[in-house]
Amino acid sequence: MEEVNQTSVAEFILAGLTENPELQLPLFLIFLAVYLITVVGNLGMIILILFSSQLHTPMYYLLSSLSFIDYCQSTVIIPKMLLNFMTEKNFISYPECIVQFYFFCVFVVAECHMLGAMAYDRFVAISNPLLYNVSMSFQVCLLMVAVVYGVGLLSATAHTVFLLRVFFCKADKINHYFCDLFSLLELSCSSTFINEVLGHSISAFNIIVPSMTIISSYIFIIVRILHIKSSGGRIKAFSTCSSHILAVALFFGSTTFMYLQPSSSSSMDQAKMSSVFYTIVVPMLNPVIYSLRNKEVKVALKRLLRKMFPQNKE
Template identity: 45%
Template sequence: MDVERNETSIIVFILQGISDQPEMQVLFFVLFLGIYVMALTWNLGLIILIRSDSHLHSPMYFFLSFLSFVDICYSSSITPRMLSDFFLEEKLISFLACAAQFFFAAWMALVECCLLAIMAYDRYVAIYSPLRYSTIMHLPICAKLVAGAYVTGCLGSLVQTTAGFHLHFCGPNIINHFFCDLPQIIALSCSNPFINQIMVFLVALCIALFSFLFIIMSYVYITVTILKMPSAKGRAKAFNTCASHLTAVILFFGTSFCVYLSPNSGHSQHLDKVLSVFYAILIPMLNPLIYSLRNKEIKDALKRLMKRENSP
């Protein structure tokens, strides 16, 4: 029986990609290549700006630089493969390559969840206890929080990857997606996935949902603290400080929860692809813009950098 099981095991998957319309392939390639290049350029530029300007050497920008690095890795785990698939009739991916792609994508996604929660805590300390901010959020603590986010994301992704790809796959092998994502992988399994789905759900519950609830709780305290401020100008400044982070949280968690926490029976596969494009490809490009457009300190740092570059 084991021999028969091994003989029928799938070793290659076929990705259907974003669209099955041949006339749209070139257009999609140019569009997503442009988005990917902008995501790399803007995130890398933001990292360089933060590291090179001493005025931005604070915990908030320390975490932001690592968020940009995560966005680069997250986008790079999916987009290059997707771009190459536009020119292939059969978008084949080996079982191990599929598992590796999901592992790295899930790792970066879970790290982003943790980093967004850490950044919410950073804003809470800055607003709730500004006099003790530098004491609480000193560099060794910030470094440990970032390291903890990476370790937590790695362990969570390892559990999910093991649970999803430890199942038996005997056919069909067509993944109706543009990358190896776990809901579509589990749906192809020939064995009972119930225990594995529970493990995947628990990881999502413990990391992603806990991070989101922690962010919500932090912002409840932040809002109460801001409303108690006597100065209208101080309240506006505090709200403006949190607006960019809150926007990034809503975009990332809103789209990812729609995909992963919705009942399978209610899933539209086309809608899942659209939402996946948004949180896996568009958000890594949008994050540096969200954090920069209304941020006076980053604008001032950019002006100083340009002034140094133009000076003789």
């Protein structure tokens, strides 16, 4: 008999972060505040870069792309998560679950490679400042952004095509706050060997390649910082670098814990807590780390605010 390639589960239930009723309201308020900060911070950064001519440089073009990715990634995950805190059972239909997984995969992979592209941009700026505008021209930036999104789309498409072949019939409760690959595969009653191999292989590529780019770039940057004669200059440069490295380490550390470990070595509850960092915390922190500590951004923000709210002097 020919096997029918369709799911017997019409909808799933998202378990969320916790089932403790006493924690539902506090967690709802916390994550609502986090989402609002993320939206305001990232959309604000995009608008600031768009309307500030002094920020029309390769570094800020890449930063605006990162802000867009962070905004989209948060919007794919958090609104449905907030609903989970306010309802007894958070239902999600099978098509909606697949769509959520697809776009989550697009943006989380794009973030991996965008962080790598931004580290490479800083490497070029420090290694060859005189030729920086030539090496990182608008065409080069556009190509880098296109490659970042291209890798995200290809990775998400590959995952989703093979996920659609999985037959779900065991249960309908996903032990997660969103539709993630390995939490979905736990519900399968058909073979998931190909999905697991593909999942670990694509994850390894999308984590290791940008990680190596970032590590190599920052090693070179730190070596150059050590050659700065002024101790004040070294401290300021290290302060900026350390905050960038912290955000990158938080993102890649949590994604590595989630996707590169054997599925039997950690529980899904631990994986849920790890995924909070790269799906929620890092998108909120990026605008602060990459922009609010930047003098050029502060100056541009003041100029934009003066244009928007001119002070009438009599």
